Amino acid sequence: MEVIWFVLFAVLLAGYFALEGFDLGVGLLLPLLGRTREGRDRMVAAMAPYVLANEVWLVAVAGTMFGVYPLLEGEVLFKLYPLVVAMLLSWILRDAGLWFRRRLDGFRWRGFWDAMIAFGSLGLSFGWGMAIHAAATGFAGPVVHPVGVMLGAVVTLLFAFHGWTFLAWRAPGVFGASRSGRALAVSGVVAAVPAVGVLVGAMPYLLANSAPAATLNVLSVMVLPFAPIILGAQVWVWRTFRPGKDAVLLPSFF
Amino acid sequence: MDVLELARTQFAVTGSLHFLFVVLTLGLAPLVAIMNTRWAMSGNPLHEAMTRFWGQIYVVNYALGIVTGLVMEFQFGLAWSGLSHYAGDVFGAPLAMETLVAFFLESTFLGLWIFGWGRLPRWAHLACIWLVTLTAYASAFYIMLANSFLQNPVGSVARGDRLELVDFGALLTNKSLVFSFPHVIGAGLFTGAMVLVGASAYQLRRRTEHVEFFTRSLRTGVVAAAIGIFVTTGFGYAQFAGVQEGKFNDNVGAALPLGLMIEFGQLLALVVLFVMLPMIAVLPRWRWTHPLLMLMTPLPFVLAIMGWLAREVGRQPWMIWEKLTVADAMSPGLTSGMVTASLVGFAGVLGLLAVVDYVLIARIVRRGPRDVALGAVPAGESRSPALSY
Numbered sequence: 001m002e003v004i005w006f007v008l009f010a011v012l013l014a015g016y017f018a019l020e021g022f023d024l025g026v027g028l029l030l031p032l033l034g035r036t037r038e039g040r041d042r043m044v045a046a047m048a049p050y051v052l053a054n055e056v057w058l059v060a061v062a063g064t065m066f067g068v069y070p071l072l073e074g075e076v077l078f079k080l081y082p083l084v085v086a087m088l089l090s091w092i093l094r095d096a097g098l099w100f101r102r103r104l105d106g107f108r109w110r111g112f113w114d115a116m117i118a119f120g121s122l123g124l125s126f127g128w129g130m131a132i133h134a135a136a137t138g139f140a141g142p143v144v145h146p147v148g149v150m151l152g153a154v155v156t157l158l159f160a161f162h163g164w165t166f167l168a169w170r171a172p173g174v175f176g177a178s179r180s181g182r183a184l185a186v187s188g189v190v191a192a193v194p195a196v197g198v199l200v201g202a203m204p205y206l207l208a209n210s211a212p213a214a215t216l217n218v219l220s221v222m223v224l225p226f227a228p229i230i231l232g233a234q235v236w237v238w239r240t241f242r243p244g245k246d247a248v249l250l251p252s253f254f
Numbered sequence: 255m256d257v258l259e260l261a262r263t264q265f266a267v268t269g270s271l272h273f274l275f276v277v278l279t280l281g282l283a284p285l286v287a288i289m290n291t292r293w294a295m296s297g298n299p300l301h302e303a304m305t306r307f308w309g310q311i312y313v314v315n316y317a318l319g320i321v322t323g324l325v326m327e328f329q330f331g332l333a334w335s336g337l338s339h340y341a342g343d344v345f346g347a348p349l350a351m352e353t354l355v356a357f358f359l360e361s362t363f364l365g366l367w368i369f370g371w372g373r374l375p376r377w378a379h380l381a382c383i384w385l386v387t388l389t390a391y392a393s394a395f396y397i398m399l400a401n402s403f404l405q406n407p408v409g410s411v412a413r414g415d416r417l418e419l420v421d422f423g424a425l426l427t428n429k430s431l432v433f434s435f436p437h438v439i440g441a442g443l444f445t446g447a448m449v450l451v452g453a454s455a456y457q458l459r460r461r462t463e464h465v466e467f468f469t470r471s472l473r474t475g476v477v478a479a480a481i482g483i484f485v486t487t488g489f490g491y492a493q494f495a496g497v498q499e500g501k502f503n504d505n506v507g508a509a510l511p512l513g514l515m516i517e518f519g520q521l522l523a524l525v526v527l528f529v530m531l532p533m534i535a536v537l538p539r540w541r542w543t544h545p546l547l548m549l550m551t552p553l554p555f556v557l558a559i560m561g562w563l564a565r566e567v568g569r570q571p572w573m574i575w576e577k578l579t580v581a582d583a584m585s586p587g588l589t590s591g592m593v594t595a596s597l598v599g600f601a602g603v604l605g606l607l608a609v610v611d612y613v614l615i616a617r618i619v620r621r622g623p624r625d626v627a628l629g630a631v632p633a634g635e636s637r638s639p640a641l642s643y
Contacts (some may be wrong), residue, residue, distance in 0.1 A: 052365030059361075060353045062327050067350025070342020074335020078585045081332055085596045088328055089603055092321040096607050099317035102627060103614045215343045218422040219350060226355045233362040240370055249632035253313075253368050 001220065002210040005068045009206070010199045012064060016057035017128075017195040018162075018188035023051050025163020025191075027094060027121025028156065030114055033167070033175055037107065038250070040114050044098065045252035046170045047163075049241040051098060053234060055091075067219055071209050079139040083127055090123025098254045125159045126152035132198045155194055162191040171247045181243075258581055260593040261333040266566075267601050268329065270559055271608055272322035277558045279319050280394060280439065281446020282312040283387040285478060287380075294380045303467060303623045308450065309383075310628040311618055313368060318604075318611045320361075325600050327353070333593065336583040337573055341417040344410045345400055345574075348425070352396035360389035371629040394442075395435055402431035405498065405565070407574050417577070429496035434565075437489040441561070444482030445554035450475030451530075452551030453619040459544035464623055469538040472547075480531045483523045490519065498575055501568045508568030511560035519557055522550070 026047045034040030065073045077084050097117035101110050129152030134143060165179050165187040172178035199206075210216065241247070255263070286309045293301035327349075330338060338346060366374065367382035374382070402425075403409075409424030410417045425431075454472035462468055502509045530537065530547075537543055569575060573583035618626075 049365060049369035052368075053362040056358050056361040059324070059327065060358050062331075063350045063353025063357075066330065066338060066342065066346040067354075068346075070338045070346045073331045073342065073346070074338040074585060077328060077331030078335050078587070081592055081596075084328060084332060085599060088325055089599055091324060092603055092607070095321050096317065096610075099314070100610065100614070103314065104617075211343050211346065212418060214419045215347055218419060219347055222347075222351050222422075223354050226359075230355070230358055230362075233359055233366075237362060237366060240366060240374060246632070251627065251630050251632060253627055253630075 014192040017192040019054040021191035022166035025159040042248035048254035087127035090120040094120025125156040129155035275319040280442025307623040335585040348400040356392035406430035433492040440485030447478035455544035455547035512564035515560035
């Protein structure tokens with residue numbers, strides 16, 4: 001049972017990197033590729049239908065951590081306190097930017113929230129690199145470590161590349177390039193490498209600190225039957241919002 | 255303030271902000287789903303306009319529900335690791351179920367509903383908003399289940415210095431849960447309905463050109479408000495069967511909001527059931543009633559917060575009733591500096607965003623059902639849904 005839940009936890013965290021990675025990547029590229037207001041509108045329109053289905057993977061990671069690794073949940077988050085707070089604030093501003101940017105028509109209004117999307121995406125991507133470094137070193141050193149900062153830059157570049165591949169897949173030619181679904185899958189796997197790395201390293205520790213059998217059994221009965229529905233809903237999103245010219249049609253809600 | 259009070263303040267501020275938006279989400283979701291159903295069945299443009307207008311208010315409100323909820327979820331680990339250390343094997347399970355099943359599906363289906371407009375077949379699109387409603391209720395159920403465990407820790411035994419889960423069924427039938435969950439659902443419906451009433455009254459008072467739109471919305475709101483407040487007060491009284499002994503004795507911080515909620519809740523119930531409901535035919539026309547209806551709109555929000563204050567302050571000094579104190583639940587090593595910095599960050603950012611969100615909602619109400627962004631047709635695309643698979 002511990003193994004099943006470790007696999008589920010690993011899939012959720014790696015899935016978050018592979019999926020939300022391209023949303024954050026598109027956010028990072030907003031100031032670079034989206035020179036005009038319409039360009040940024042089209043970039044956001046391309047990723048908008050996926051965001052709600054992607055970011056929720058991290059919500060599930062945190063909830064699973066609480067249920068399956070309760071002893072680690074408090075420890076990990078507390079040891080990364082300033083980093084977690086900064087990442088949460090980045091996440092909030094990114095989300096607020098997406099929800100608010102088109103709610104008013106003003107030029108400055110939308111420009112401000114676009115900046116918040118880029119800024120929040122940068123904070124989250126960088127934060128992930130630092131958090132992974134801290135986890136890999138057993139939370140021994142300071143939160144801000146040179147290697148962690150370097151890893152933050154690496155994750156940021158990976159996400160930006162993944163976001164660029166996503167745009168080239170969803171809206172072929174619109175942003176200068178076309179990529180196949182296979183290329184997107186590969187860049188997703190690459191974006192998930194840092195998460196998989198830390199998961200492999202932490203596996204023995206996580207397995208040893210799983211919640212007792214009684215808790216895991218209840219969780220299995222209550223959660224696993226829904227797994228096909230959850231997977232089906234995700235597939236439905238990808239089938240509904242396929243690539244093509246209509247991917248960047250305006251207005252989009254975000 | 256010492257570090258414990260700061261940490262409590264941080265949780266109270268984010269929790270209250272979260273619930274202000276969640277309570278409206280819980281109420282508007284079924285109302286928008288009903289409007290969408292009418293539209294799907296009749297094809298009437300008026301029903302479409304109602305779905306889009308009230309749906310837009312619903313999703314703009316939803317944004318703040320998400321971001322405040324994120325902070326709440328992570329705060330358990332940041333400031334209250336003593337809780338997960340002592341009771342994580344029990345308390346963590348419902349939170350895992352909420353995030354993994356309920357909220358995961360809710361967020362996915364909401365994305366499909368918002369962005370699948372005009373793209374999904376009509377009935378599939380309608381199914382999305384009903385699934386959003388169902389999973390929103392499931393979310394509320396798991397959160398209430400977790401909270402009820404803190405109020406009345408059933409189904410578990412202490413082994414060593416930790417709690418162990420022995421009977422999950424007892425958590426599901428917790429006497430602290432069975433009446434409080436429908437109470438919250440009723441309060442949500444009442445809140446959403448009163449927003450329909452207040453916003454419609456505002457437009458009718460201003461002599462809107464969309465008379466039929468807001469007349470129907472107001473009547474829908476009055477009927478839903480009557481159902482909502484009936485359920486809320488009924489299960490509110492029933493809850494006293496499950497309240498911990500002595501919870502409100504010598505605790506002014508809990509007894510006062512409790513008293514206010516009950517007194518004003520009763521008064522509102524009388525007004526809704528015995529004045530507004532019988533007058534439902536004439537309310538849209540009697541313009542002198544509209545300012546009064548608008549003044550009533552914020553009351554359900556205030557009462558909802560009072561209810562949470564009574565429930566949560568009443569639990570003091572316990573995090574888990576008679577098992578774990580709030581002081582022991584705090585993360586060991588937490589300093590005032592850490593909490594102060596995060597409290598300023600979270601309260602500042604979320605507070606500002608909440609104000610912006612309410613201004614945006616007020617603006618949607620003022621502009622009326624024309625040029626609603628939700629479900630707008632992209633330039634160069636026909637209205638008919640794509641029958642592509």
